[in-house]
Amino acid sequence: MAAANPQRPRMQIASHPEMGHWRLSLFGLTLGLVTGIDFSSTLMMGVASQHIQGGVGAAPADYLYAVSAYAATAVLMNMVLDQIARRTTYKRFTIASLLVFIIGSLLCAEAASPSGLIAGKAVQGLGAGGLFAASRILVQLVSTPAERAPLMLRFGGGAFAMLAITPWLTSIFLDDIGWRAVFLFQAGISLPVLLSVIATYPTRAPRDPHPPVSTLDWPAAIAAALGALVFLHTLQEMRYTRFFSSPQMPLAALLGVGLFAFSGWRLYRHPDPWIDFSRLAGRQYLYGLGFYTLYYLLSSAWAFLLPTLTQSGLGLTFRSTCMLLSTSGTVSAIGAVLITLGMALVFRKRRVIAIGFIIYACAAMLLSYQLMPGAPDYALVPVVLLEGLTPVLLMVQVASMTYLDLPVEDFSHAYQFKNVCKQIASASGTGLASVFMQDGLAAHRTHLVEHVTRFTPALQMPDALSATSLARISLEIDRQATLLAGMDMLHGFAALCVAMAVFVLLQKSFR
Template identity: 40%
Template sequence: MRLRALPDFSPRRVFLFTVALGGAAGVDFVASSMMGIAGTHIRGGVHASPEDFLWSMTSYAAMASVANLMLARIARHTSYRSYTVVGLLVAALGSLLCMLCDTPLELTIARGVQGFGAGGLFAASRILIQLVAARDERGPLFIGFNIGSLGLSAITPWLAAELVEGAAWQMVFAIQVVLALAVLVLVLLTYPHRVTPAGGLWELDIDPMDWPVVILFGLGAMVLMHGLGDLRFYEFASSPSVALTPLAGVALIGAAFVRLHREPQLWLDPHALLGRRYLVGILFYAIYYFLNGLWNYLIPTLLQSGFGFGFQVTGEVLTWASTLSLGAMLCFSLVAPKLFGQRRYIAFGYVLFSVALLMLSLRTMTGASMDVILPALFLQGLTVPFVMAQVAGMTFVDFDEDDFQDAYAFKNIVRQIATASGTGAASLWLQYGETVARTRLVERITPFDLGGMPPMPELMRMASELETQATLVASANLLSWLAVFCGCVAVIALLIRWRTTPVS
């Protein structure tokens, strides 16, 4: 198809342009998801504890939040094309730095660089679609966008597993360097040039910018996410002060919004973010991305440490599940105009999610074959169009182009915080659950079960089985609670009102 705003673009170039848009967003998706999928290997490579590893995720999300905060101002001064090009270069540099890390601190810093480059790419791509296409032209554009974004997310687990098994954990980030540079080439070849750019990136005047807002927002996001992850690591009854950390993060972000309320034109305009429909949509976005970050960490850990499948098999399975999600999204793109704005489809998506979680929790046992696990993974993959795409269709319907840029940038700040919080929470929750399960399993072992003092090889085998059982028990419990939670979200989706009620 042709676009009225880009009359010189052939249908083929329009398609490649949308694939490039999706590919840029996919660089961000891959950078976030691979920390969960390959988290065990990365943690072992830099000798990081779960708490140390959490910092590498929160630093990415915090700097990505800063990037989204600065996105609109930089892009309006230069162009979204220039912003994307620079973002991809910084993302590639950050991925390269991650490859060279030897300690958790180095990984935390490198991930911050990666997040600053990649964190705003999804928002930049989605906003650009809004700017170059009229409402009646946007639907078909998401076919190429989904191929680029979800296609990268689908192929990366398999590719990373193949390379890590044959080389080392650094290949997880080497792939991301190559992907960022490949997408950069596609962007340079297909993106439209701004006709009369206001200026170059080097001409951006940073003096009048309210930098306390940036510092408060970035620091608040990091403190909030790390505090949320730590909550499950400590016994709240014995350490109530642990709740002060996430509260401090909320306070810092609140202080940033207080300043934004006075000078909205410099960063985000908070007045554009107060509609009822938008706030409800942001809530559902946060829930989905929290669950997505948690799922992306829990499932690879369960498949490898619980069921005993290798990283190669795990990567292949996750690629097939992601490919199914891609297919579902492509089908949804064809019928989206008839389905948008229906709360029952969101509820149906969460019912599917709940059933998938419950199925997997009931099949979490020693010796389970992949045949009984795959249906649950594939069912979860089908939830993407019903949950994410439907929420998107109902959240942004009221915004004009200018307000859409602020609204989508803030949505991606929420996405980064929710995804990192879910991944970090899964890491720490599993550690806590495994500790409890291991303690209870050991308490059941008596001298009669051991038959005297067994030889060392037998003790090592029993210890390994104990660790496996602890992972299975902890995962099954977490999956069961998440199934109940998704069922509750489905009910809320049916009951809550999305009607726009602007707040003055």
């Protein structure tokens, strides 16, 4: 009689034998959910921008300060993360960060003015800014390469699942509560994640071979925070102001770069810096960092384009746009689980990355094809299904290759710096997309207005020159200009993705 099949090996890690299979499974899922809180907070700030601006009475410049305040404090937390966690433990750092994030979310929900929103977003950034890096670093610290796959499976599933459910649930609550639901939901969903951190995270940390120094370099900290605020706000302000229209914006950008340079110089001289750049000179890591930066540039530009085109161009509702985003997030969550399970079977990862760029290009071209007046929301489902594959084929693949040559003790420095670059790249992508959209809108609107004459059919109606009719014509011109400018940008987006796919296949340094 045949012997019974052996039982499936239980999940375990040598550094924490006291953690059983189910606790480790929940631990990995919680790591991903913690990461997803940062992702979803940034996503919803962009998608619900019109509702939030109207709710607090914020002018565009005031709203940009709120976005920049979040990014600046997030950059600061990514820089000081390693030093704080080594003094406390990553569990305590995560618990404290989630509490700060909840407080910041409640402050945003209670904001009655632009200044209140700016203060709340700054507190939110202090809380959420280091969550992604802390979670990913903790995976690296507690597990060996052979033990890491089950944790990463749950990590990816949790992170992308948060992106899938957040837009959908927020859109439901927003209809009943208003714009405050964006932040109340963020605070509410963070509470069970916080409890899961307390229950599942390891109670003792592995011994740190590099104990922290006794003092932090506060001049560098202040310079980094101010540099991030000035530089990122300048990038965000490009939504509304041309960069070279006055000397103010170029000078502000130079000031931000100068403050970053001063902070880097201080870190270089420090005996135990927050980010040790001398450890990050490996060719594999630098190539991976470049691909990371490009991915976040593209994804932030897409995150700006899709809601703009669906709501301002096609006239879809906020709920319809959120449903499309949730569909994309669901595809990413399923794809992350499948690709992690089959990671050992994915050979020639450069080819997978190239396929990811081609799929991104196809999604952009398909969206441009669907930008027709009256297009229904279901016509965009194939677009978001394709776009949902790109994080798995691009970001996950790059992540699996970037850190291969880095020892464990250097991983925290590498991931902190990667997340600093992420914040800057995301702001740059949004700013550049805004600039190109402004230019396209101006050009197409001028061209469309030139073709409005007294022979235009809409002006032949009896009440054609009434204020209501003229306003309706103006709105239609704006809508058509938005669609045409969006088509131009999507064509350029697709061309850039194709060029990057060719570059990935030709270069030999990133294997």
